[in-house]
Amino acid sequence: MKKEKQIEIDWQAIKETKDRLAISIKEAELNYAVITESLIMAQKLNNQIDFFEEQYGIPNKEISQKLFIQMKNERNGMYQQLYVIFDKISNDEMIGYIKKSLDARIAEYKIFIQDIATSSNEYVLKMLDLRDEIKYLYDEMDIWTGRWSKREDRIETCDITDKFCQEIGGLDVIFRKYIIENDERFKFINQEAQKRLIKKPDGSKRFDFWWWFILE
Numbered sequence: 001m002k003k004e005k006q007i008e009i010d011w012q013a014i015k016e017t018k019d020r021l022a023i024s025i026k027e028a029e030l031n032y033a034v035i036t037e038s039l040i041m042a043q044k045l046n047n048q049i050d051f052f053e054e055q056y057g058i059p060n061k062e063i064s065q066k067l068f069i070q071m072k073n074e075r076n077g078m079y080q081q082l083y084v085i086f087d088k089i090s091n092d093e094m095i096g097y098i099k100k101s102l103d104a105r106i107a108e109y110k111i112f113i114q115d116i117a118t119s120s121n122e123y124v125l126k127m128l129d130l131r132d133e134i135k136y137l138y139d140e141m142d143i144w145t146g147r148w149s150k151r152e153d154r155i156e157t158c159d160i161t162d163k164f165c166q167e168i169g170g171l172d173v174i175f176r177k178y179i180i181e182n183d184e185r186f187k188f189i190n191q192e193a194q195k196r197l198i199k200k201p202d203g204s205k206r207f208d209f210w211w212w213f214i215l216e
Contacts, residue, residue, distance in 0.1 A: 036101040048197040
């Protein structure tokens with residue numbers, strides 16, 4: 001595929017994430033309990049924009065400096081909308097919403113791990129997207145509980161004293177082992193990360209989506 005076409009496809013992916021964030025914010029304004037979808041989309045959008053800028057440079061043949069700045073400004077405007085909602089929710093309430101969302105996603109991830117041998121490729125990808133959401137929410141948990149700032153430069157994927165960490169980590173061990181032992185079947189996973197604008201792990205906690213790059 002020509003680079004110009006790939007840039008166009010990736011830019012469209014960013015626009016779709018931005019639109020999903022906008023919708024999720026409107027929903028959260030009416031029902032604070034669904035704020036976690038906005039948290040996920042906000043982190044995803046930020047990561048995708050950073051991936052795009054690093055991958056292609058700005059400006060490039062398809063995206064001008066002006067258009068890229070406009071996208072960032074729209075993102076920042078939506079973040080301001082989120083901050084207005086945050087001001088209306090206590091830390092304890094926010095942590096409660098995040099915990100509830102994590103519980104539901106981890107339960108689904110557990111079922112997938114138990115049935116991974118019979119899962120279709122499409123379902124595997126769906127569950128890797130779910131694993132992204134688990135990471136986003138756990139990162140948010142760190143932020144809202146104050147753990148993130150206390151870790152300084154350490155890049156642990158989670159707090160090993162936390163029950164969520166223990167659950168996620170235990171499932172991840174099984175997942176990683178199975179993928180490695182069945183590497184021929186799962187080679188397609190690495191190629192899918194590009195479509196989702198996911199950066200390779202770079203030593204930081206923010207970009208540690210290792211499940212997409214196990215076989216690289």
